[in-house]
Amino acid sequence: MYDIRRLVLLRDLAEHTTMTAVSELHGITTSAVSQQLRILEEEVGAVLTRREGRVLRLTHAGRVLVDHTARVVAALEEAESAVAATGESVTGVLTLATFQTALTRVALPVVARLRREHQDLRVRVVDAMPVNSVPAVRQQEVDLAITYNYSFRARDLPTGLSSEYLFDDPLVLLAPAPLREEIRQHGLSAASDVDWIAAADGAPSVASVMFACRQAGFTPRIEHRCGTFTGMAEMVDAGFGVAVVPEMVVSDAHRHLVTGPVANGARQIGVTYRQASLERPAVASAIRALRMVAAPLRLVS
Template sequence: MYDVKRLSLLQDLSMLGTLSAVAEVNGVTASAVSQQLKTLEDEAGVDLLVRDGRRVRLTSAGDLLVEHAAEVLAALERARGAVAALQDEVAGEVTVAAYPSILAPVGSRLAVAVRERHPGVTVRLAETDASRAMPAVIRREIDAALVLRYPDDGDAVVPGVRTRRLFDEQFVAIVPEALGGVVLHGGLGVLGRDRWIIGAPTLPCTRSILSACRTAGFTPDVQHEGIGYLAAIQLVGAGLGVAVVPELSAQVLPDGVVAVPCDVPRRQVALAYRDGAQGHPVTHALLDVAVEVGRRLRTRPLFAGAAG
C-alpha cells in the first residue's frame, strides 16, 4: 500500500521540480526526500523520476501516480469535512493567503463578509506569491489562496487543487490629469513617447502590459523598472512617468493624477482550495461568501475617479 506522505512528496515534486525545493518546504533534507521517493518507486515497481539537468522530471508513470495521489488526498479532505459536518454550528479558523495587490482590497472584504455571515468562523489573512500559493494550499499550510490568472496562462490544472472564479479585474493607466482624456479616447498608443514605470519584467502582469503596448504599436521607454503598483502610482504623482496598474491598486491617487481604463487584457481573480475541502463546513462557508464578494465587485465600478 502506498504511503500517503510519500505520495504527497511526489505531488510536491511535480510542482516544484527539484528535490531541494521539496525538502525546503517540508523541513527535511534533500537526501531524505530522495530516500522516500526511492521507496515509493520500489512500492510502485516502476521508475517514477528521471534526472533532467539539475531538476527532476516525472516519468509518465510518475505523472499518473500524481493524478491518483490527488484523488487519495481529496478523499481524505472529504472525510475530514464529513466529520466536521456533524457539529451543530459552522465554526473554526481558515487561513487565506493572497498576492499583495489583492490582499487588502479583496482579502479584507472577504474576511469581513465571513465574520458577518458566520460569526463562529475566523479568517486569518497571509501574504503569498505565485510560486508559493498552490504548494502551500496542497501542503495544508494555508486553506485557500486568492490567485490571479492571465490570458496567456492557459488552462493548466494543478492536481489536488480546485479554483473558483470570482471576478475579472481591468487594468488602468495612471497618468497626469492633463493626459486623462487623451488616453481615454486614444488608448495606450498616445503614451508611446512618455517615460514609463513598470514592475519586474518576469511578472505575468508586466508581460501582459508590455504585450499590450506592442499591440498598440510601441515599445515603452522604461525609466523605472521593478516597481510595485503603489510605489508606481506615487512616482507618477512625482512627475517621473506613466504607469499601468490593476484597478484594485488605484483606489487612492495623488493630487493631479487620474486612472483611465486601458486596453490591457483583464486578469482573473480566483479562490484556490484543496480538492475535497469544499465539503468541510468552514471551507463551504468561505466559498459561498467569496462568490458573493466577487459578485459585488463584478457589478459595481471599483474606481469612480477615472477621467471621463
C-alpha cells in the same frame, strides 16, 4: 498498504524534480527524503525514479503511482470534509491566502463576515502572490487563495484545483497632467513617445503593459522600474512618465491621474481551492462570503 506521506514526497518530486526542492518544501533533510523514497521503492517492488543530469525523472511505475496518489489524497480530503459537514456548526481553522492589493477590498471584509457568522471558526490570513499561493493550496498549506489572472492570458491549474471567477479589476492608465487630455482624445498611442514606468522584467504586470501597447501599435519605452503600484502612481504624479495599473490599487490621492481604462485589459479576480475540500463547511462558507463581498465589486467593474 503504501504510506501516504511517502506517496506525497514522490508526487512532489515529480513536480519539483530535485531532492533539495522537496526537502525545502517539507522542512526535512534531503537524506530523509531520499531514505523515505527508497523505502517506498522497496514497498512497491519497482524503481520509481531515474537521474537525468541534475534532476530526477519518474519511471513509468513512478508516474502510475503519482497518478493514483492524486486520487488518494483527494479521497482522504473528501472524507475529512464529509465528516466535518456532519457537525452542527462551522469550526476549526481556515487559512486564506491573498495578494496584497486584495487585502483591504476583499480579504478583510470576507474575514469580518466569517467571524460574525461563525464565531467558532478561526480564520488565518496569509499574504502571498498567486505564483506562491496556488501551489500552497495544492500542498494543503492554505485552504483557499484569492488570486488574479490577466484577461489576455490563459490559466492552467494543477490537477485537483478549481478556480471561481469573482470580478474584474480593470487596468487603467495613469498620466501626468500635460498628457492626460491628449491621451483621452487620441488613445494610448498618444503615449508612444513618452517614458513608461513598470515593474521588473518577468512580473505579470509588465506583460499587461506590453500587451496594451502592442494593441495600440507601439512598443513602450520603459525608462523607470518600480516594485509597487503605489510607487508607480507617485512617480507618475511627480512627472516621471505614465504607467498601467489595476484600478483597485488606485488611492483617492492618485485618482486624478487616471486617464481611463485600458482597452481589453483587466485582472480577473478569483478564488482557487481544492475540489476535494468543497464539502468542508469552513471552505464552503468562505466561498459564499467571497461571492457576497465580490457582488458589488462585479457591478462596479
